[in-house]
Amino acid sequence: MALIRSWLDSANDAGCPFPLNNLPYGVFSVAGDMPRCGAAIGDMIVDLAECETRGLLDAGGTFARPQLNDFMALGRARWDKVRARLTDLLAEGSAGDVPLVPMADATRHLPIQVTEYTDFYASRNHAFNVGVLFRGPENALPPQWTHMPIGYNGRASSVVVSGTPVRRPMGQVKGESGPEWVPCRRLDLELELGAIVGQPSQMGSRVSVDGAEDMIFGYVLLNDWSARDIQAWEYQPLGPFQSKAFATTISPWIVTQAALEPFRCKGAERANPLLPHLQESRPGLYDLAVGWSMNGQVMCRTNYNVMYYSSAQQLAHHSSSGCPMRVGDLLGSGTISGPSPDQVGALLEMTEGGKTPITVAGRARIFIEDGDEVTLFATAQGDGYQIGFGPCTGTVLPAQP
Amino acid sequence: MALIRSWLDSANDAGCPFPLNNLPYGVFSVAGDMPRCGAAIGDMIVDLAECETRGLLDAGGTFARPQLNDFMALGRARWDKVRARLTDLLAEGSAGDVPLVPMADATRHLPIQVTEYTDFYASRNHAFNVGVLFRGPENALPPQWTHMPIGYNGRASSVVVSGTPVRRPMGQVKGESGPEWVPCRRLDLELELGAIVGQPSQMGSRVSVDGAEDMIFGYVLLNDWSARDIQAWEYQPLGPFQSKAFATTISPWIVTQAALEPFRCKGAERANPLLPHLQESRPGLYDLAVGWSMNGQVMCRTNYNVMYYSSAQQLAHHSSSGCPMRVGDLLGSGTISGPSPDQVGALLEMTEGGKTPITVAGRARIFIEDGDEVTLFATAQGDGYQIGFGPCTGTVLPAQP
Known part of the structure; x- marks a missing residue:
């Protein structure tokens, strides 16, 4: 086109x-x-x-x-x-x-009133990398991961528009001699795409993958800010909670499905066939160059097409129990990470859990420091034109103990 | 009084x-x-x-x-x-x-528009019993459990008022030779109290336990219907999702804090002191006889005062990262289970994970069958009067494959 x-x-x-x-x-x-x-x-x-x-x-x-x-x-x-x-x-x-x-x-x-926010986990590279750090290589990828989109309900009240400052959270973490109440020491970003649900589904009914496509109004960039030390202490057995609840930043412009249609493509190779209700009749991902920068320096370039599940598959799974979906629901894709260290959508992966510092504008970084500005970006390259999202930016303010 | x-x-x-x-x-x-x-x-x-x-x-x-x-x-x-x-x-x-x-x-x-729904996990008996079944006795109680309220974000869109039929969910479960798409085979209830947040908090600010008390408008009974087979397959590492998303039933009447004030009491004995931001200046639980029946037969009688964390402590923790709370937020207490088998708030515990059938109106039960009616009840006994919630009831309809 x-x-x-x-x-x-x-x-x-x-x-x-x-x-x-x-x-x-x-x-x-x-x-x-x-x-x-x-x-x-x-x-x-x-x-x-x-x-x-x-x-x-x-x-x-x-x-x-x-x-x-x-x-x-x-x-x-x-x-x-x-x-x-x-x-x-x-x-x-x-x-x-x-x-x-x-x-x-x-x-x-904020372009929508966020009804509910659900965050998924659909990059195999990310799921594996983070799994290794949290649980070791043998338990890295959960056994159900290649069979269905794994997600959890996030907090809608703290979704903010690009440009809103983000306050470093306080939280309970595991200390040397017991739990401690401290400012987060391992503050991270997550590079994601957010799908905006524009049509509802009824309680007790399920949505097919094709039906789910029809319900998606468009997409935003989404930074699922994460407090890794709080997460490590709290997340078993019920999943992330306060480690994700303090802020989620989305870009101000909702790029419609119609605008992205020319860039439709297949995602990652499947390890196994999916059960019928998760199968798609056509490719559900987009050829979309995405990345993030810190303090103006590009740290990562990857592509949304590395993902294993599309937003439509995630939405179909979300409704599979009969859970009703509503106008304004926001679905995070999960962190978009390619296979190499300069293609990963989180510092946790880039620094191997904090073991390998990186250099940002001449200074060493493991996690995000106060005053750092993190920006996500995305572009679909057409024939003589681009589809952009506008930046998705946030600057981190010091914690208030 | x-x-x-x-x-x-x-x-x-x-x-x-x-x-x-x-x-x-x-x-x-x-x-x-x-x-x-x-x-x-x-x-x-x-x-x-x-x-x-x-x-x-x-x-x-x-x-x-x-x-x-x-x-x-x-x-x-x-x-x-x-x-x-x-x-x-x-x-x-x-x-x-x-x-x-x-x-x-x-x-x-439904007495409120449920803004967001969060479910906690505050009975030590329940957390231990379920932990044994999901992870074995040595990993039953997570190490952080006695240090802070553990909770996860639930789905607000499927909260329904007492009397609404509940459709048995379909879902993906672990089969003999790979994942299967089946009607839930291990449908369960969870006996909970739900706290209704009546006042907001600001993003980036924290609420003290006393401040949280002031924000709570009142309480409802809450049945956090659970699909245990779907849960077991999906819940690692990000927590329960579709296993809880199909329905949550609440009682129609919100009993105010004012009405419950004469019944204020201490909860379970603490295993360790809490960090200062979770400490309460006065006891935060209520002497409230609760229980549940199936098809008219009372199966469990216990008391809300077995809980380890109060709703106010849960709300304080919920805001501890700076997460803003809103009017209409619903906080589930977590399943209320006393120490003995006739005091537990879920069939998973009562049947020891399905190993020990129980008898309901002359018929054996492991989990909930189609047509079963489950009712939660609660009463605070005053001097010549009672405080009731009205029933919290749901009848299970067959799955729609």
Whole structure:
């Protein structure tokens, strides 16, 4: 697929993350006015609420709300219609009377009200690497791992938008002579993609992998900040809890499934066939270059296509017990890690559990220090255009003992 | 404390679960009209929405809503004021012009919109018994267990009100020659108390145990239905997921902290001192007789005072990383199990992991069969009165393969 040219010049630049092919959705405000829905195009934001007011498009008034949940609830047919209409309005040759706000003037807000947050564990490299560090090589990969997506319920209340500072957590850790209450000493990031559920499922019913695809509105970058020392002490037998609950950062723009469609691809090789309800009728991953940087230095470049399970498979599994899914549910992909040390999505893996320091801007690092800025990035490379997510950034503040 | 007499005779009966001392809150409707807030008294429900309309009390119009979240958000001073006013209105000698609906005519609804659901693990007997079955006696009690409340995030979307049928889940389990996709074969209950968070905390701040007490609006009975075969296959290393996600049943009435205050008592003996942020300035448990029945036969009687951690300690721990708590958060206590087999809150323990069948109404049982009705109950015994919760009931429907 080639670039769809816009009358807005900045959208036609080959390096622009927001060409007309992308049109990601977010929530923004300007100079403290009411947050409302927008779409990114070039270096501007389309004021979608104002578009509705002017009668340029019809989303049932939902774009005036401070989150995209109500728009998502309208369903895929409306998503497609609004996207087609926006593409028409912004395409080269169109009249061009579209209300735009310079992106540089706008504040981005959390694009959805996060209903519930579930985090998965779908990179085999990551699961193995972390398993070795927590449980040794013989118990590294749990026996069920290649048979179903493993996930746990995370905490929705602490999901924040890119740019929000992240406070280092206090927590209980295992000390030399008993438990200690300390500032986290092993603060880490996790490079993930987050899938946004845009349509509900009923309690007691299951969703197929194809049905799950239809429910996914789009994707964000997601940093599942992790306190490894708190995690090691708390996580058996019920899983991570406070070690993950203090903050999860997502990027401000939701890149739609439609924008990613040209980049659809297969994931990692299967170790065994999946049970029928988890099988997919077409490849469910995306060829999406992802990575992360610290204090401006790129530390990792990998690809989302290393994953073993797609978001649609994870969503199908999530509903497999009859668990009802809701508009605004956020599903973390799990840490995206490739096979080599410069392809891993967490410091725990990169430093081999803290044994091998790395160098960031000339200084040694094992885990994240106060003042460090961590940024996730992602790009799908099309023919003369890119699909970007905008950065997913957070700076770490000192703990408050 | 003695019975507070009401002009409503049915509330003065020594066996009535809803005397004027109780006044639990719920949401009800009659003959399909709009769900609204009510309070149970004797065999009647006070129509709190109509009370506001008539100017009998002031809750800012929140009682007309189909959940108690907006009322809870008003805060403890208002909770106390409304309770005092209701007590005046219903007390013997009062004029008695209060809108009442016969409880028998009303449908009960979920009393709150469950924001997020967290489940803990605070009975030492239960943690040890289940630990033996899942991991053997030497690894039964995790080393951190006596140092902090262990919990995990559950699924809020599948919390239902008492009386809602529960569909047996399908799920992936470990088979003889690989994973199988089957109806759950080891369906279990968990007898728990649920604490309802009525006030929020800020992200990045921590709540003390005393502060946590102030945030708790009240308590419900909670059945954390569990699919033990699905759980055994999925739960390592990230904890229970689909094995718990299909349904959680709560009782329709929220018994307030105020009603339970006379029953405050100490919990289980401590194995070691707690770190300062988890220490309580006064006992945090309640002398509350709890139990469960199956198909009308009482199978277990125990007491909430066997627990090792109070809901306030659990809430303090929940916020210890800086995790923000919100109005409507639901915290499960963990299964309430006393030391003997007729005091345990789950079939997994009662049947020793399925090895020792029990007899229910003349028929052998290991786990829950289709058509079985499980009911939790709880009573605090005062001086000439009782505080009840109303039943927490669910009947199991066959799986839909």
